[in-house]
Amino acid sequence: MKNICVVGTGYVGLVTGTCFADLGNNVVCVDISQEKIDMLRAGKMPIYEPGLEEMVERNVRAGRLSFSTSYEEGLDGAEFVFIAVGTPSGVDGEADLRYVRMAAETIAHTMTAPLVIINKSTVPVGTGDWVADIVSRTQPQHIDFAVVSNPEFLREGSAIADFLSPDRVVLGSLNKDAAEKVAQLHLALRAPIVVTDLRTAEMIKYASNAFLATRISFINEIAAICEELGADVKEVAAGMGYDKRIGRYFLDAGLGYGGSCFPKDVLALEHMALVHGTHPSLLRAVMDINRDQRRKVVHRLRQELGRLQDKRIGLLGLAFKPNTDDMRDAPAVEIGNLLRSEGAQIRGYDPVAMQVAARYLPDIILAEDPYDLAQDCDAIVVCTEWNEFRHLDLRRVQASMRLPVIFDGRNIYDPAIMSDLGFRYHGVGRSHHINGFNDVLVTPAMPSGL
Ligand code: UDX
Numbered sequence: 001m002k003n004i005c006v007v008g009t010g011y012v013g014l015v016t017g018t019c020f021a022d023l024g025n026n027v028v029c030v031d032i033s034q035e036k037i038d039m040l041r042a043g044k045m046p047i048y049e050p051g052l053e054e055m056v057e058r059n060v061r062a063g064r065l066s067f068s069t070s071y072e073e074g075l076d077g078a079e080f081v082f083i084a085v086g087t088p089s090g091v092d093g094e095a096d097l098r099y100v101r102m103a104a105e106t107i108a109h110t111m112t113a114p115l116v117i118i119n120k121s122t123v124p125v126g127t128g129d130w131v132a133d134i135v136s137r138t139q140p141q142h143i144d145f146a147v148v149s150n151p152e153f154l155r156e157g158s159a160i161a162d163f164l165s166p167d168r169v170v171l172g173s174l175n176k177d178a179a180e181k182v183a184q185l186h187l188a189l190r191a192p193i194v195v196t197d198l199r200t201a202e203m204i205k206y207a208s209n210a211f212l213a214t215r216i217s218f219i220n221e222i223a224a225i226c227e228e229l230g231a232d233v234k235e236v237a238a239g240m241g242y243d244k245r246i247g248r249y250f251l252d253a254g255l256g257y258g259g260s261c262f263p264k265d266v267l268a269l270e271h272m273a274l275v276h277g278t279h280p281s282l283l284r285a286v287m288d289i290n291r292d293q294r295r296k297v298v299h300r301l302r303q304e305l306g307r308l309q310d311k312r313i314g315l316l317g318l319a320f321k322p323n324t325d326d327m328r329d330a331p332a333v334e335i336g337n338l339l340r341s342e343g344a345q346i347r348g349y350d351p352v353a354m355q356v357a358a359r360y361l362p363d364i365i366l367a368e369d370p371y372d373l374a375q376d377c378d379a380i381v382v383c384t385e386w387n388e389f390r391h392l393d394l395r396r397v398q399a400s401m402r403l404p405v406i407f408d409g410r411n412i413y414d415p416a417i418m419s420d421l422g423f424r425y426h427g428v429g430r431s432h433h434i435n436g437f438n439d440v441l442v443t444p445a446m447p448s449g450l
Contacts, residue, residue, distance in 0.1 A: 005029075006030065007107070087121045094271045135147070180195075183195065230431040255297065258321070262329075294335050307342075318383060332350075375400050
């Protein structure tokens, strides 16, 4: 059992702190926002994450988890402090490190005993050294400390499972003892632990996210080619995925990646590359393709409906992906704004992101459910692949629309069935000509020699 302080009760900080408490450690989560701390003390979650509320409650009750606005309280007796504050995109896509700086300075002022400072936030390569420098320059008197980079790989919607069963834990430090201590904290997770230097650890995070974003843009580019050549990208991805060197993950064509990480991280990596004189042409292409995925929908709507002025368009799903209410860089936001700028009337429905949606798309008319959304619509755009949308009474949806046009931005419906139901159906990378053979047949492996 260790004493841990976590600075920042956003997504990453709250999940990290709560999971470490659940592993039996004493954790104090510190945030400068009194409002957030009050909420958390009252048992309310500032974010939507399945399973988090129960886990917070359990650990608060057990006396292992508490919340405070005071660094003194957080660092009292702590051996480890995690910095998990936001690093939004600043000008030119450069990560804005003001919150990291504030956290580092305050830690330096407040610490009274040796401390391992762990950077959890996604920060540009070199930030670990910068934090070490800030702390040693700010400390009123010298107290031993070490900086360790420990990037997070948590997906929204499955963050707790991702924390507790990670594919790997990455630790970077110039101080072997400190890295060893942080490795001990993670032993219970029984995951491979990669120990390296600070800069390499920081780069592993960017390279991982940029690679996943690249896979998504790759399959979206293949989807565009499939559309022209009469192939079906879903089946192409399935066929590719059996190759162990490729795998099936992150090959779903659609409206592109969104959320708080991929867009920001690819942009920040491109910025770092440019500043250091390299030519990140692949990263640029990844971002261009991603942006075009959203624009293409609006273009196709124009082709289907003519002028969009006063057309009623329903956005089915608003969050950037299912199981979250997060709308940061959600395709629905950009598509909604583009449609509004052409005078269309936007309606929207999402199982959990309705409140948040009003902030991102102030003109949106929110519907009670998918059927209410469909009422008199000229077209529906599926923006998020919530499971409940897969099981809709599509006949009812079709019957209540003014025009039965559907843009399935997440490829959740079967083109042949949609066509039989009378929809004018458009998927992403799915041929307009229905081949009538849409199942991937998997036969048992042939005995060798046949
Ligand atoms: C991601 C990383 O997975 C995580 O490791 C990192 O720490 C934070 O960023 P998250 O943003 O929660 O997590 O979302 P994720 O589930 O990875 O999806 C990212 C985006 O890619 C979503 O917009 C999703 O819709 C899109 N996506 C994903 C695709 O378009 N196609 C795919 O095949 C997979």
